[in-house]
Amino acid sequence: MASKQKNMTPQQQNYQQLQQKHELKRPVLKNCIKAFWVGGLICVVGQAISYFYIYFFDFTEQSVGNPTVATMVFLSMLLTGFGIYDRLGQFAGAGSAVPVTGFGNAVISAAIEHRTEGFVLGVGGNMFKLAGSVILFGVFSAFVVALIKTLLGMWGVL
Amino acid sequence: MVYIIRLMLIACVLFMGSCSQDQKVKDSQLALMKTTNPNPTVTAKNKGKDNAINIEKEVSSFDEIYDVAVVKGKKATLVVYKVKHMKRFKMKKIEKDLNKTLEEHFPKENFTVSSDYKVFLEAVRLVERKNNGTLSDKKAEKRLNEIVKMTGDMK
Amino acid sequence: MLKGHQSWVFHNRPMIAATGVSGGPFEANGNLANDFDILHEDLWMGMDSYEKAQRVLLEEAIRTTLAKAKMEKEKIEFLFAGDLINQITPTSFAARTMQIPYFGLFGACSTSMEGLALASFVVNSQGARNVLTGASSHNAATEKQFRYPTEYGGQKPPTAQWTVTGAGIALVTENQAGQQLPVTTSATIGKVIDMGLSDPFNMGGAMAPAAADTIMAHFRDMEIDPSYYDLIITGDLGRIGHDTAFELLGKSGIKLERKQFQDCGLLIYKDDQPVQAGASGAGCSATVVYGHLLNQMKKGIYKRILVVATGALLSPLSFQQKESIPCIAHAVAIEMNEEGR
Numbered sequence: 001m002a003s004k005q006k007n008m009t010p011q012q013q014n015y016q017q018l019q020q021k022h023e024l025k026r027p028v029l030k031n032c033i034k035a036f037w038v039g040g041l042i043c044v045v046g047q048a049i050s051y052f053y054i055y056f057f058d059f060t061e062q063s064v065g066n067p068t069v070a071t072m073v074f075l076s077m078l079l080t081g082f083g084i085y086d087r088l089g090q091f092a093g094a095g096s097a098v099p100v101t102g103f104g105n106a107v108i109s110a111a112i113e114h115r116t117e118g119f120v121l122g123v124g125g126n127m128f129k130l131a132g133s134v135i136l137f138g139v140f141s142a143f144v145v146a147l148i149k150t151l152l153g154m155w156g157v158l
Numbered sequence: 159m160v161y162i163i164r165l166m167l168i169a170c171v172l173f174m175g176s177c178s179q180d181q182k183v184k185d186s187q188l189a190l191m192k193t194t195n196p197n198p199t200v201t202a203k204n205k206g207k208d209n210a211i212n213i214e215k216e217v218s219s220f221d222e223i224y225d226v227a228v229v230k231g232k233k234a235t236l237v238v239y240k241v242k243h244m245k246r247f248k249m250k251k252i253e254k255d256l257n258k259t260l261e262e263h264f265p266k267e268n269f270t271v272s273s274d275y276k277v278f279l280e281a282v283r284l285v286e287r288k289n290n291g292t293l294s295d296k297k298a299e300k301r302l303n304e305i306v307k308m309t310g311d312m313k
Numbered sequence: 314m315l316k317g318h319q320s321w322v323f324h325n326r327p328m329i330a331a332t333g334v335s336g337g338p339f340e341a342n343g344n345l346a347n348d349f350d351i352l353h354e355d356l357w358m359g360m361d362s363y364e365k366a367q368r369v370l371l372e373e374a375i376r377t378t379l380a381k382a383k384m385e386k387e388k389i390e391f392l393f394a395g396d397l398i399n400q401i402t403p404t405s406f407a408a409r410t411m412q413i414p415y416f417g418l419f420g421a422c423s424t425s426m427e428g429l430a431l432a433s434f435v436v437n438s439q440g441a442r443n444v445l446t447g448a449s450s451h452n453a454a455t456e457k458q459f460r461y462p463t464e465y466g467g468q469k470p471p472t473a474q475w476t477v478t479g480a481g482i483a484l485v486t487e488n489q490a491g492q493q494l495p496v497t498t499s500a501t502i503g504k505v506i507d508m509g510l511s512d513p514f515n516m517g518g519a520m521a522p523a524a525a526d527t528i529m530a531h532f533r534d535m536e537i538d539p540s541y542y543d544l545i546i547t548g549d550l551g552r553i554g555h556d557t558a559f560e561l562l563g564k565s566g567i568k569l570e571r572k573q574f575q576d577c578g579l580l581i582y583k584d585d586q587p588v589q590a591g592a593s594g595a596g597c598s599a600t601v602v603y604g605h606l607l608n609q610m611k612k613g614i615y616k617r618i619l620v621v622a623t624g625a626l627l628s629p630l631s632f633q634q635k636e637s638i639p640c641i642a643h644a645v646a647i648e649m650n651e652e653g654r
Contacts, residue, residue, distance in 0.1 A: 012509040015561075019510070019518045022556040024471035024590065031468070051190060060276035060308060080464045089466020090587065096466050105466045113462035116362035130465065 035095030038088065042099045046072055069100050076101035080108045106130040189282040190275050193240075196285040198228040199298075209264065213237065216263055222252050227281040231302040235267045238278040249273060272309045280305045317534025319502050326496040327436040328650060330443075330486040331384075333377030334604035335370045336596075337478030339452065343582045348604035349479070350377045356453060356478065367396065367403040367451035367480075370596075372410055374447060374482040382484050389413050390441035393428040394482070396449045396595050397421060398458060403449060413445065421624030422520075422549050423503075424448040425481065425599035426643040429620075430500035432485040433645070442487055447603070449480030450594035459513065459629050472515040474551045475588035477581060481599030483607075488650070495610050496650045499535055503527035503642040505626065511637045513627060517554025517578075517590055520623040523640035524550060525561035527621055531644045532567060539569050542646070543615040546606065548598035548622035549578035551591030577601035577622075598622040602647075610649055617648045 008016075050068040053059045059067060079085040085105045089096045096102055107127055114126035128135065188194075198210035210230040217226045217237055222245040229236040237260065241249055253271060260269050272278075284301055287293040293301070316322045335351040337358075346352060351373050358366040371394070379386055392411065394404045395418035408415035420427040428446035435441050453463045455476040461467050488496060506526050510519040524547050532538060539545065550558055555576040562569055577598045578591035602620050609615055623642040632638065 008509045012507075015508045015522055016510065018560060019508075019521065019553075019557050022553045022560070023515065023518060024553060026470050054190070054276045054279060058276075058308070061274045064276070080466075083464060085466045086464050087466075090468055093468035097468070102466060105464070109462035109464035109466070112464055113457055116364075130461065 031093050034091060035093050035098075037095065038092035039095035039099060042072075042096065042101055045075075046099070072099070072101050073104035076104035077108045080105050081112065085109075103131055103134060106134070189279045193225045194227070194282055195225055196227045196282050197289070198230070199285045199288050200230045209267070210235075213260065213264060213267070216259065217256065220252070220256065222248070223256075225278075227278060227285060229281055229284060229302055229305075230267075231299050233268055234302060234306045235264075235269050236277075236281060236302060236306060237269055237271045238281045239271075239273055240275075240278065241273055270306045270309055274309065277305060277309055280308070316499070317530075317536075319504070319530055320499055320534035321430065321434055321437075321502075322499045322535075323433050323437040323497055325437045325439075326488045326498060326648075326650065327433045327485050328488045328492065329483050329495045329497065329603075329607065329647070331378050331382035331484045332603035332607055333374040333379075333381065333482045334600050335373045335377070335480050336600060337370075337452065339475075339586070340477065340479055340581065340600070343586065345581050345601065345605045348608050349600065350374075350381075350604075353478075363451050363454035363457065364398060364403055367398065367449055367454050367478075368406045368410075370451065370478070370480040371396075371404060371407040371447070371449040371482070374449070374480040375407065375411055375445060378445065378482045378484050382486075384443065384484070386411060386413060389443050389445055389484075391416060391432070391435065391444045393418055393432045393444060393446040394448060395419050395424040395428065397455050397476075398451075403451070403454070418448075420622075420641060420643065421626050422450075422593055422595050422597060423622040423624030423641050423643050424595045425602065426500075426548070426620055426622035426645045427502075429483065429485070429497065429645045430502060430643055432483075433497040433500060436485050436487060444485045445482055446485060447480060447482035448595040448599040450476055450478070450596035452476045452478045452594070455594060469589055470514050471589050472512070472518065472551075472553055473589040474516060474549065474578060474591050474593035475582070475586075476594035477549075477592050477597040477600060479596040479600040481596065481601075481603035483603050490650075492650055493611070494650050495607050495647050497645055498648050499531075499646045501527055501531035501534060501644040503530070503644070505639045505641050507637050507639040509637045511632060511635065513632045513638065515553065515590075516593060516625045516638070517549075517551035518557060519554075519638040520625055520640040520642070521550055521554040521557040522561060523642040524548075524554070524558045524621050524623045525565070527642040527644050528558075528562060528619070529565055529567060531619065531646075535646075539567055539573065542617050542619045543573070544606075544618040545569065545574050546602070546618060546620050547574075547576045547578075548620075548624070548642070549591065549593040550576050550623060551578045551589075551593065553590050554623075555579060555591075580605065595624075607647075610647070613649075617646065619644055619646050 049071050050064045053064045053067050110129050111123045111127045114122040198214045200207050200210055210228050214226050214228045222241050223239045224242050225240040227238045257271055288298050334349050336349045337353050337356055341352040358369040360366045392413040392415045395401050396404045401417050405417055418424050418427050425448040432444040432446035436444055456463055506523040508522050581592045581601055582588050621642050621644040625638050625640050627638045
């Protein structure tokens with residue numbers, strides 16, 4: 001940011017200061033509280049679903065993750081399709097974006113959006129345009145962490 | 159927006175309400191939400207019952223653990239426990255310590271130790287059915303082995 | 314004719330003979346619903362894509378204009394129009410349907426006044442008798458191109474603006490004396506101003522200096538002061554940009570009253586609609602000016618107004634490449650045709 005400031009003419013800097021005064025700030029604290037509650041409620045729903053699977057199916061605490069995530073993504077797909085999730089997102093911000101439902105929403109909203117360009121080039125080509133980077137960097141960072149762990153194991157640190 | 163919040167609240171209330179409708183709920187239905195502390199159980203009649211009780215006492219003496227189920231079969235002994243919420247960060251260490259202590263005190267037993275909710279639930283169900291007589295010793299032994307196998311799958 | 318450095322005076326006073334304004338469901342719930350000729354309940358307008366829906370909006374606006382003016386489309390010489398979508402296809406496709414000789418314009422959200430200035434200039438210098446001009450935008454089509462998918466649950470900051478779904482078209486004709494209709498009298502073409510802002514969720518802040526620059530240039534070139542106009546209205550600065558522009562103008566010694574300085578983006582929606590800082594989009598200034606404001610002028614509430622439509626000339630690519638947002642503003646003065654002229 002500092003280097004960016006230097007490249008600006010004094011006129012631009014003056015204006016930006018003036019503009020800053022009028023700029024509406026994000027209500028950070030309020031947003032945090034909202035995100036906390038909505039995110040927490042989504043997790044409660046997730047916990048309820050995982051208990052459901054533990055009680056009624058043969059899933060252990062460790063293997064229940066997959067069906068729970070699948071169910072949550074399915075629910076977020078329904079909410080996205082009915083146009084509720086984007087309103088929830090505007091209200092809750094990170095609270096609805098960080099849980100796996102937010103990931104589902106990113107995939108599905110893109111798929112709905114590009115339906116008009118056909119199934120192959122539209123839905124297929126654009127479905128992961130938002131979520132693709134999440135997958136890429138998730139896989140990559142998992143690879144790096146696994147590499148570090150393996151190396152440390154080989155050197156006998158761990 | 160208000161509508162969505164209301165919907166969520168209603169869903170929560172309904173969910174909670176549905177849990178407390180029956181007055182006489184079985185222990186196993188709430189096994190994951192409250193402390194059950196089922197009686198130590200053996201599948202073979204009057205065989206090693208004292209040992210099972212001792213094992214339970216030993217496990218309960220751990221500060222971090224608050225709910226214990228012990229089921230002793232012919233070969234395997236299943237020990238399932240819940241860890242206090244704030245101590246769950248140290249689950250791995252607790253399991254290691256517990257294993258060590260049990261091996262020291264009861265070297266003859268073949269322990270299967272788990273803190274998995276599912277295993278706990280199944281253990282409670284087993285104890286319950288055993289106690290009200292709907293499960294014969296033989297079937298209980300079979301079910302116990304299934305549960306033990308389930309814990310093996312996780313690792 | 315050229316006056317000063319960057320302004321045109323239209324001595325023949327081209328007349329805005331008729332206008333047509335169409336809008337979507339969100340506008341129907343807004344403040345100015347009564348000033349729209351056609352309002353759609355459905356964001357799709359019965360089409361299978363939002364781009365096609367935008368084309369429908371524009372075609373309807375053109376048809377309404379022609380119907381109101383009781384004019385065949387063969388009598389229209391040119392169409393000056395544009396929009397925000399890639400290669401302005403909705404406008405070009407609408408022009409294909411209408412079969413009117415066509416100039417495609419791109420000035421982002423300033424397209425409406427760019428078109429009106431050019432149309433007035435052409436009519437004023439007898440380059441044509443009847444010219445259609447206008448602009449359109451569609452909320453979902455624009456969001457799709459510039460931001461995230463419509464249903465994506467991202468949180469917009471309070472500086473973000475809501476793209477108007479709508480199209481506004483005006484028919485500019487030669488002046489016919491004795492008609493009580495609005496005429497265009499002068500126009501100032503703005504230059505591109507870049508103050509180094511790069512947040513695409515704060516377009517108002519980026520566009521404000523362009524608006525202020527064009528307004529100052531207009532008063533300098535025309536040798537008049539702000540009291541000449543009953544109303545100076547900016548295109549889609551939104552809350553932040555509008556306040557900033559007001560302060561900029563005040564600092565440079567232009568005496569404006571707050572009441573005299575308004576913004577289309579703040580007029581069109583009600584306060585309780587979730588539009589953050591206000592409305593934006595090429596359709597914003599087009600629908601508000603050709604619908605609401607000209608109606609008010611015909612009612613006699615305003616005699617002389619200066620419309621300053623502002624545009625942010627960015628593309629989805631340019632802001633991802635960390636380029637700042639260059640902005641432009643064009644001003645057109647609209648007055649009521651005085652009797653005896």
